[in-house]
Amino acid sequence: xxxxxxxxxxxxxxxxxxxxxxxxxxxxxxxxxxxxxxxxxxxxxxxxxxxxxxxxxxxxxxxxxxxxxxxxxxxxxxxxxxxxxxxxxxxxxxxxxxxxxxxxxxxxxxxxxxxxxxxxxxxxxxxxxxxxxxxxxxxxxxxxxxxxxxxxxxxxxxxxxxxxxxxxxxxxxxxxxxxxxxxxxx
Numbered sequence: 001x002x003x004x005x006x007x008x009x010x011x012x013x014x015x016x017x018x019x020x021x022x023x024x025x026x027x028x029x030x031x032x033x034x035x036x037x038x039x040x041x042x043x044x045x046x047x048x049x050x051x052x053x054x055x056x057x058x059x060x061x062x063x064x065x066x067x068x069x070x071x072x073x074x075x076x077x078x079x080x081x082x083x084x085x086x087x088x089x090x091x092x093x094x095x096x097x098x099x100x101x102x103x104x105x106x107x108x109x110x111x112x113x114x115x116x117x118x119x120x121x122x123x124x125x126x127x128x129x130x131x132x133x134x135x136x137x138x139x140x141x142x143x144x145x146x147x148x149x150x151x152x153x154x155x156x157x158x159x160x161x162x163x164x165x166x167x168x169x170x171x172x173x174x175x176x177x178x179x180x181x182x183x184x185x186x
Contacts, residue, residue: 031057
């Protein structure tokens with residue numbers, strides 16, 4: 001029950017605290033909430049729909065962050081691009097055997113690519129406008145990457161860590177959503 005209330009709480013705080021709420025951020029939060037609701041069920045179909053919902057939500061976050069960046073990125077931004085593109089590629093290579101077995105997870109490299117884009121957009125925001133808000137965006141994007149990496153590892157590697165892994169998934173997920181909302185407010 002509490003997981004289904006998380007995003008409405010964060011959306012409410014965002015709406016109350018933001019002087020001019022960004023519709024893209026609100027859409028990202030709504031899709032995050034839909035993903036949370038869909039993942040309450042253990043059915044594979046709901047997992048896929050939940051993952052798609054999160055994917056769309058991350059896309060809205062990316063769009064909102066890109067609107068924060070200014071034109072004419074410095075050349076050093078290329079290093080950030082390579083870093084955030086390398087993470088999904090490394091994850092796809094590391095899990096290639098497991099992904100081949102699980103039909104429902106074949107799109108995970110695409111999902112992690114969008115997470116990489118989220119991190120890249122957040123890094124570009126910090127690079128072009130270093131302030132506490134953009135640093136919160138970057139921290140939130142990195143925590144999303146950590147949260148989803150832990151989740152996929154738990155799903156694919158079936159280790160003893162699964163007993164406490166859900167705690168770390170939820171902790172990093174909650175912090176990611178809260179930091180992204182905060183970053184767009186301050």
